[in-house]
Amino acid sequence: MTRLLEISGLKVHFRTDDGWVRAVDGVDIGVDRGETVCIVGESGCGKTVTAKTVLKLIDMPPGRIVDGSIMWQGRDLVPLAPAQMRGIRAKEIGFIFQEPMTSLNPVYTVGDQIAETVREHEGLSRRAAMDRAAEMLSLVNIPNPTKRVHDYPHQFSGGMRQRVMIAMALSCNPKLVIADEPTTALDVTIQAQILDLLEEMKERLGMAVLLITHAMGVVAENAQRVIVMYAGKVVEEAPVGPLFARPRHPYTQGLIRSIPRLDLAATSHQRLEAIPGSVPSLLHPPVGCRFAARCRHATPECVATEPPLREIDPGHKVACHHAESLAA
């Protein structure tokens, strides 16, 4: 049974004044039906580029898909022409953006913008599309949707606008929703509501979610499987339980250690651990393991050769020469 989405060996580079930036340098990600997969990593590790490349939303030029394939239900999206991509966008794969404040067109009503998607893919009449839009707004718990459907984006708060984005992304009940840091721009209380709403939608419409975030808390709450990315590569992939229980890659360990713990903070003065150093340049990436410079357990072998992504436990892959010995 082919997986819903299978990204293998994806490389995306960007031309800049100083040469080619290798933002995504060989990434493999798979998503099954009805599954919630989380991609986590510091900003600049290539997670947003990977997500956007699925729907070819990056500007090419200056961007360019150098290598790899994106199999969607057994069909490779990379060679598709723009016209064919349209059939995929929003109909099969929905996308939720990070910045609700600027992601909605200020001059059209919210209803129009949702209706536009529906009419494009399901050919509904104007009236029917607006009703569907109202329906979607009520689905995402926006109060008195039949009136609000005629309001403009600037008449909604940040949280409300993100709900509208979700309504828009799900309006053609796609099989997969890619949410690119949906809650980063929102404050914490709204964040939880949005993520619960997303979970609820997933249950009700039976769709898969590819959630991109840099907050480990969000990962713990929502993900079934987690992929950790660093400097354009996948360094660890595992179901959420084992990942938090026994992280095998030093970078993942560092990430988990840097999460502020409510229980510990209350009792003793927990000092937050930060990972020393900073992300390597993607213009001239180091030869060996890209995390070597910041890894406590780095050995000459790490600097020399690049560790492949190996499955050391069932469903648990890691890209580190010393993964076995390092199990914390």
Place this chain on the structure above:
Amino acid sequence: MLQYLTRRLLIAIPSLLGISVILFTILALAPGDPFEELATNPAIPPDVRAHLRASLGMDDPVHLRYFAWLTSMLHGEWGFSFVSRIPVDQLILQRLPTTIAVIGTSQIVALCIALPVGVFAATRPYSLFDQIANTLAFIGFSLPTFFTGLLMILLFSIHLGWLPFVFRTSIDATGWRWWWEMARQSIMPIMVLGLFQGAAWTRYVRSAVLDVIRLDHVTTARAKGISEGSVTLKHVVRNAMIPVVTLVALQMPAVFGGAIVTEQIFRVPGVGSLLITAILANDTPVIMGVTFVFACLVVFFNLVADILYGWLDPRISFR
């Protein structure tokens, strides 16, 4: 909205009055004389000119003349031209159809050039098309209309002999023949003005579209799977129209003012040439009549621009 509209209209009245006062004082002080031709002919005794000026009240103090003009205007009586004794409103109405036909169409031609070329050039910045569009735009607005007009006459009327270059309002054909003749003789003035105006507008449209094309909601629209064409049209152009609308609305009164130079080259009897002859002859009633209508149009179209602005951009609320 209605409340805003009435408030703006109420403000318009004193502003128009203010403009008319300033207009009138300027005209009274400006040099020039409606009867200058009399002066050159020694056979005409000088007292005739003095008598004429007195009979038309040209020698009384400015404010008296202004109130006389204002009261007659309020009665809807626009006064008559010093020079040709014809009522001013009749003079303007006589020339209005030609002005609107020729100058109006040229503005439409300008828009039909500027919008597509500007948008297409902006969606492909620094491509070959963009470079050519830019260069043509520069040629367009750096050569004055009297130069391009003459070039066209030399090429199409004299060298090729296709088009007449003297505009005649008295075409005696009928039916489609009339339309054909009218079209032949107005092509050149329309193109000269249209290209000049189109060139300038293309630059504005291109700059406005370039500002909008990189915004987030454009990527959102693309993510909705709608065609690139409708992304550009519905989302990019629609937002870019806001500054462009202000510009076009500003230009509309100029349609009434006509294009003085082009009208002179092609002898189009438009309001522009009426205004220029009246100004050179210091024919105050005609100048006041034309410029007052011009002022009303300016105030009206500014109001239209602001309303369009509010309608196009929901964020602007009408206080």
Place this chain on the structure above:
Amino acid sequence: MAGSIPASASAEPVRRPHVGPWKEAWRRFRKHRLAVVSAAVLLLLILGVLLGPLFWTLPIDEIDFAATLQGPTLAHPLGTDDLGQDLLARVLYGGRISLAVGFTAMLVAVGLGILVGSTAGMAGGRTDAGLMWLTDLFLSLPQLPLLLLIIYLFRASLTEVVGTELGVFILVVSVIGAFNWMPVARLVRAQFLSLREKEFVEAARALGASRRRLVLRHILPNALGPVIVAATIDIAAAIIAESTLSFLGLGFPPDIPTWGRLLFDAKDNLDFAPHWALAPGIAIFLTVVSINFVGDGLRDALDPRRVL
């Protein structure tokens, strides 16, 4: 420019020695091939006009009836006019005035426009209404009688104070400038109305930025797009307007060969002596084109969001 952070991937900021904003702007500007070429052309034009008469020493008004309406020859590279006067010398001499008129009038027009537009846009309420009334007033004034009035009121006194050429120059520039600021004012006001609502402006205000700083540092740079376009159009308009002024006997004295006047005098001989009209025509075209591409280059260089 109602814009905010673009969604496209922002590549990793590569660590480099700290580059000052102007150096950065120059580096980006240099990449804009066309702008660099135009800047060179513009410099050439300005140098040619300033230093030209030193090298090309033919007098501008030497009447030589033997050589009337000659095409370009070695003695007269740009040919001669109907009085046999050398066109290259006249274009160089006239250029000095035309360029000065073009630039200064544009600066006056754009300066006034920005001043009025930004004050109206920021202040709102009565000041906005008052300034807009002023704009409407100037928009509806017929230019010509006002020109006649101003020129004949001030020309005599001004020429006594500063001499004819400078006196007429100040007069012509202020008159052209005083009649072209209105469109810029309305454009800037429209931009301010929408930019004022933007988050980054509120953020700056929250950080305690003074009103003046808000306008100069935050709003204005974002409103420059259409203003630069307007500026380049105004330069062409100013150079050409000077010729209509001279035609009405209001501009420079008849023996000063500005580009506008040359173009006007040449128009009746266009079919028999095209070289006479081409000389000033090309000069005006080159000036406008180069200024515009430099303007384009500047706007892209100064606006970090613009990806080249």
Place this chain on the structure above:
Amino acid sequence: MMEDDLRQMIGRVQRGTLSRRGFVKRMAALGITAPMATQLLAITGAAPAAAQSGSVPAYAPSRRGGGGALKILYWQAATLLNPHFGSGTTNNDASRVFYEPLAGWATDGTLFPILAAEIPSTDNGGISADGRTITWKLKRGVKWHDGVEFSADDVVFNWEYAKNPATAAVTSGSYRDVNVVKVDDYTVRVEFAQPSPFWADAFVAAAGQMIPKHLFKDFVGANARDAPTNLRPVGTGAYKFVSFAPGDNLRAELNPNYHRENRPYFDTLEIKGGGDAASAARAVLQTGDYDYAWSLQVEDAILKRLEEAGKGRVNIVDGGSIEFVQLNTTDPNREVDGERSSIKTEHPAFRDPAVRQAMALLIDRGALEQHIYGRGGPATANFLNNPPRFVSPNTRWEFSIQKANEILDRAGWARGRDGIRAKDNVRLKFVFQTSVNAPRQRTQAIYKQAAQRAGIDLELKSVTASVFFSSDVANPDTYVKLFADMQMYTTTMPQADPERFMNQYTSWECSTKANNWQGRNIVRFRSEEYDALFRQAQGELDPVKRASLFIRMNDMVVNSNYIIPLVKRPTVSASLNNLNPVLSAWDGTIWLLGDWYRTT
């Protein structure tokens, strides 16, 4: 030019040893217009004033109409259609399409009868023995366009209408000091206070256009300008009114019952106004869109090249206008009790005759004729330093920078460091103003360069025509004020009578602030001798003596060099090769439109 020389010449014309044309040519050399010369001959009985067979070209067509459309182009558009308010040639010509005078001036200066049955002369009793009454016999059977009969009542009405000061008619000058009496329905008598050699002023040419009494009788005086017929003319002319858009075009159609048989030739007429002279010439000479283009003030070189297209030709009709330079006798830069160029001052430089003579020598009229005006401006000999006896028609004018330098050196005007001459701190630096027009700007450039070579610096100034020729009191740039050292323009001499023309050099006509600069002595030329001569001429009964007095006045003004004539300005127009227009130097373009036809 002594009085007896004049008598002796008239005698030779009577004896037939000198042709009428020769006499008229010599008179022109002395500044006496052709009509004035023929009048002189008529009054002395030497030759009839009436037009001879050759005065007007023969009219070929054998039937009325069938000529299609006649299209004429004026680059200044007419604004009104009442002859008595016609300010300027364009308006006079426009009303001349519909209204006709009793007689018009043919190009050789003879009178051509139109509404008159014949031209009054001594032998047909038209001119009384004492020359103080003129009797006009009118044509019978002439109808106005609306069918009403034309009669003597209309002629008398036109006189009452024009002389009434409240009407403020432009033509009042011709009717004010005459008395008109109706003898019978078709005869009218015009009585002059004193014998007037130049009687053909009232009812003749532009001023004599007859307007219908039955349509204007209740619009005489103050409300004259509100008459509806002002805009919808009803005349006796060859073409009837169709439509008029002021400042744009005038349309007329053939008048079926026109009183001259077989005329007019064309079925419709259109006069289009606006645009500039150069493109008007193109519309006729290059594209042939129009049949005739009026008064082309375009450089002759351009006209010659346009003619090469072979479609049309340029018509040069020698007229009475002269382009000349005035040197200010007063000082424009000093204010005496608030008045510049006041007659209480003297021009610091021009009061020295040597400077004036040098200025006269520094203008290269040959260059003007050859390179600027061409056929449109032959270098003039008129008013120029007349020889004691009138020898050849064009007396020598001279252009020599070297001679000018000598004169100035001799007069003590030494060259300063900057090359400009000066003497007891008066510098030869003059403001030279004229109206905006291409040939004039070229003339200024030529004069400036020549003056520079003689150590004189000319600062050029050009004023737009409507301001330059305005009589607006507040405006400093008008030509009547002459607030400059020297100025140049064209003056016309429409009326043949020199009296009205020469009074502009009498001292009481000086243009001063007191008379709101209405006075016509713009150059403020003052000389007792000239005033005495003028008074004598006014009262002089003997026409020949009077003419010789005027000639001596011409000499005085021109010899003073305050007035420097440059070129004669004949009227230049263009017409298609197959068009036969009937043009006249002494009357408007449209004076005999009925006789225009096309050779197919």
